[in-house]
Amino acid sequence: MSGSNVWSRSRERMRLFPELFAQCAGEAAVYGKCVTATTTGRQELQKDLCVKEFQALKSCFANAAKKKAK
Template identity: 45%
Template sequence: MSSTRTRPIEKFAKATSKCSVEAAAYGKCVVADYTAVQKDMCAKEFMKLKNCFLAASKKV
């Protein structure tokens, strides 16, 4: 029994591969002051990454 339905993890993997620039920017922001991470420290970068994931997942 073969299924052509895309599994959620596969969809997520494809979406994340399209957001490498945003993921790198968010990672750099967190690492810049990782000993003092606090809420909303990288909110701008996170929102760009989140929006990229959402847009990319709709296209997959």
Template identity: 50%
Template sequence: MSGRGVWLRARARLRRFPALLGGCGEQAAAYGRCVAAASAGSGEVRRDGCLREFRALRECFNRAVCGENGEITGLIAGR
């Protein structure tokens, strides 16, 4: 197996990420608003301060990439 082929396949998978994750805009905006609000006063962001929003965003990303059944979809050719 050629090293070049591996990189070409990896790049092709990475190019699909924006389309897959595009449906997570609402969760990304909520997380961004939370971080912005948390850092507005003191300028410090505390760990787990926006945990609920982060988890919602992470779940959306996971569903977009892995689907409901946990298998990676849309990133591997033929799926």
């Protein structure tokens, strides 16, 4: 495996990111609202406060990437 192939695959995945993100806009919005709601004022985001929303976004990205790979 040459180094150039690794970078080529990485660049290709990064080029797909906006398209995948667009497919998961709803999940991203819900996660963003959760993060915003839990960090009002000077409160810091704590681990696992938005885990359900994050898992939904992660699952959406994975599904969108699988569809794109086909």
